[in-house]
Amino acid sequence: MLTFRKAISTDFEFMKFIENKSFNEIDRFKTYQIKYFLKNPNNSIITDIILADDKKIGWATYFTNKKAKWIRLYTFCIDPLYRGKGYGKEYLKKRLKEFSKKYKKIFLEVRKSNVSAIKLYESLGFKRKKILEKYYLNEDGFKMVHCFGENL
Numbered sequence: 001m002l003t004f005r006k007a008i009s010t011d012f013e014f015m016k017f018i019e020n021k022s023f024n025e026i027d028r029f030k031t032y033q034i035k036y037f038l039k040n041p042n043n044s045i046i047t048d049i050i051l052a053d054d055k056k057i058g059w060a061t062y063f064t065n066k067k068a069k070w071i072r073l074y075t076f077c078i079d080p081l082y083r084g085k086g087y088g089k090e091y092l093k094k095r096l097k098e099f100s101k102k103y104k105k106i107f108l109e110v111r112k113s114n115v116s117a118i119k120l121y122e123s124l125g126f127k128r129k130k131i132l133e134k135y136y137l138n139e140d141g142f143k144m145v146h147c148f149g150e151n152l
């Protein structure tokens with residue numbers, strides 16, 4: 001069964017391990033950034049650990065603001081050993097259902113070449129809003145937006 005829970009400080013090693021397996025050096029978060037997500041000093045960061053049958057298989061971080069009506073998916077990764085099995089989609093679908101009760105929209109940025117992620121987001125109702133030129137230094141990105149109440 002696919003579940004998720006709030007990340008805690010002892011998840012750090014797992015998060016770093018999956019991060020290193022999932023992103024190239026340009027995109028990878030540094031140790032201090034992952035620790036910052038976990039510390040969440042302003043209460044504006046949500047970090048989930050994703051579990052399949054109680055085994056940790058991935059994590060995701062979101063940014064928001066106390067009174068904001070939006071939320072931003074900042075990073076999302078599934079262990080390569082568990083990809084392509086529908087876990088990423090199932091997790092995000094559950095998460096979006098929860099967020100839809102609180103927020104009006106969710107947005108994210110994604111590399112233009114990250115076809116699997118773009119397809120996943122589009123299958124959940126995200127739309128390509130604009131091209132972000134050289135957002136990733138060596139490549140353009142898309143800003144994708146999903147307005148709750150549409151296509152979910």
Ligand SMILES: CC(C)(COP(=O)(O)OP(=O)(O)OC[C@H]1O[C@@H](n2cnc3c(N)ncnc32)[C@H](O)[C@@H]1OP(=O)(O)O)[C@@H](O)C(=O)NCCC(=O)NCCS
Pocket residue numbers: 022023075076077078079082083084085086087088089090109110111114115116117119120121123
């Ligand atoms: C993006 C990511 C989280 C998806 O997780 P996942 O568990 O593998 O995704 P799922 O198995 O749930 O696939 C969901 C959908 O994504 C798309 N997809 C997944 N793998 C794909 C592939 N290799 N090629 C094309 N589409 C793919 C499909 O639309 C699929 O839906 P379908 O099976 O109904 O056709 C995972 O690939 C990952 O961690 N990638 C590296 C990190 C990353 O790029 N994160 C996103 C940053 S914006």
